[in-house]
Amino acid sequence: MVLVTLVGEQLAVEGQEFMYLGANSECRSCQLKTVCFNLKAGRNYRIIKLRDKSHECNLHEGKVMVVEVEELPLTVAVPPQPSEGATTTIDKKECRNIGCDSFDICATTTLQNGKTYTIRKVYERLTCPKNIELVKVDVTET
Numbered sequence: 001m002v003l004v005t006l007v008g009e010q011l012a013v014e015g016q017e018f019m020y021l022g023a024n025s026e027c028r029s030c031q032l033k034t035v036c037f038n039l040k041a042g043r044n045y046r047i048i049k050l051r052d053k054s055h056e057c058n059l060h061e062g063k064v065m066v067v068e069v070e071e072l073p074l075t076v077a078v079p080p081q082p083s084e085g086a087t088t089t090i091d092k093k094e095c096r097n098i099g100c101d102s103f104d105i106c107a108t109t110t111l112q113n114g115k116t117y118t119i120r121k122v123y124e125r126l127t128c129p130k131n132i133e134l135v136k137v138d139v140t141e142t
Helices: none
Strands: 003-008 017-019 044-056 063-071 074-078 087-089 116-126 134-141
Touching: 003 044, 074 116
Parallel strands: none
Antiparallel strands: 003 063, 017 044, 044 063, 074 134, 087 116, 116 134
């Protein structure tokens, strides 16, 4: 599914990846806000196509460009034995060890408890300071 959004012209490069941080209160009165705010906060996206249209923007330096983006998979930690193509429910992990190399994928805030995800790619086992067996995987929402 093609997603269309607006990005600052400095960011508007095919292949460029970015994280959508969410709606900005300065944009409340903008007529184009529904196009800017149609992505999921905290998720990563890749620009796959630039469209030949730009608009003035008070928030960005210069203009914003109309672009097509794709949502990138989430990289998370799951218990061992995952297989590509399998579906799984992933619960958020309660971890406060911010010094751990895997903290960002173990304690990601983008997961929704009870939601089903499809495993797209399996990476390596993770070394957990709490001796919890975990594997790094990419997942998408089902």
